[in-house]
Amino acid sequence: MANPEQLARLRGLYAVTPERADGGALLADVEAALAGGCRVVQLRDKLSPMAERLARARALRAATLRHGALLLINDDLALCRLVDADGVHLGRDDGDLAQARRLLGPEKILGASCYADLARAQAAEQAGADYVAFGAAFPSPTKPEAANATVDLFFRAKTALTVKVCAIGGITAANAPTLLAAGVDLLAVITDLFSAPDIAARAAAYQRLFEEAQS
Ligand SMILES: Cc1ncc(COP(=O)(O)OP(=O)(O)O)c(N)n1
Numbered sequence: 001m002a003n004p005e006q007l008a009r010l011r012g013l014y015a016v017t018p019e020r021a022d023g024g025a026l027l028a029d030v031e032a033a034l035a036g037g038c039r040v041v042q043l044r045d046k047l048s049p050m051a052e053r054l055a056r057a058r059a060l061r062a063a064t065l066r067h068g069a070l071l072l073i074n075d076d077l078a079l080c081r082l083v084d085a086d087g088v089h090l091g092r093d094d095g096d097l098a099q100a101r102r103l104l105g106p107e108k109i110l111g112a113s114c115y116a117d118l119a120r121a122q123a124a125e126q127a128g129a130d131y132v133a134f135g136a137a138f139p140s141p142t143k144p145e146a147a148n149a150t151v152d153l154f155f156r157a158k159t160a161l162t163v164k165v166c167a168i169g170g171i172t173a174a175n176a177p178t179l180l181a182a183g184v185d186l187l188a189v190i191t192d193l194f195s196a197p198d199i200a201a202r203a204a205a206y207q208r209l210f211e212e213a214q215s
Pocket residue numbers: 014016042044074075089090091092093094111112113133134135166168188
């Protein structure tokens with residue numbers, strides 16, 4: 001379990017990077033999201049060779065530190081260690097969560113994909129996850145084959161779990177309020193954020209939704 005100060009930062013828009021052939025363009029897009037107020041970023045890069053992934057992770061580490069934001073790495077504990085990222089996000093094919101917690105130590109953030117499976121989320125919580133992600137909340141252009149996590153599942157998750165709850169998949173600034181009404185802590189977004197005509201403005205719109213949900 002990460003420390004309370006880190007955990008308190010697990011709220012708001014969670015920008016998950018799109019696959020971009022050009023690392024410079026990716027960095028510029030993430031910088032725009034950070035300028036708009038996004039404070040949690042995940043590097044999700046399944047296509048670049050290792051050297052390029054490392055360069056991207058280093059650049060994102062510098063950018064997130066400059067903006068006081070968290071950087072999490074998808075799938076890859078070794079890359080997390082190499083760039084001293086704030087933690088990792090792991091799915092069902094990415095190894096055992098309890099072992100990941102042991103390898104990461106107590107301070108780093110551990111996130112777990114739980115699809116539409118509340119029992120899996122309860123096991124992830126027991127294994128030391130700091131947040132659990134359910135998806136797809138809505139049909140996802142990035143992952144059209146994803147299971148469907150209903151709004152009711154998010155309500156149940158908030159009652160059954162003490163860890164933070166993240167929604168992912170097909171989220172837009174227009175459908176996000178439904179998830180925020182269920183008490184979701186993090187909204188993980190690719191397309192609606194990084195395909196926006198003004199990424200900073202879109203990030204700011206999400207952050208406003210969180211502020212409104214809190215008041
Ligand atoms: C925040 C967040 N939630 C879910 C996922 C999906 O993870 P996974 O199931 O491991 O699938 P891939 O991302 O590896 O395709 C995620 N990356 N982030």
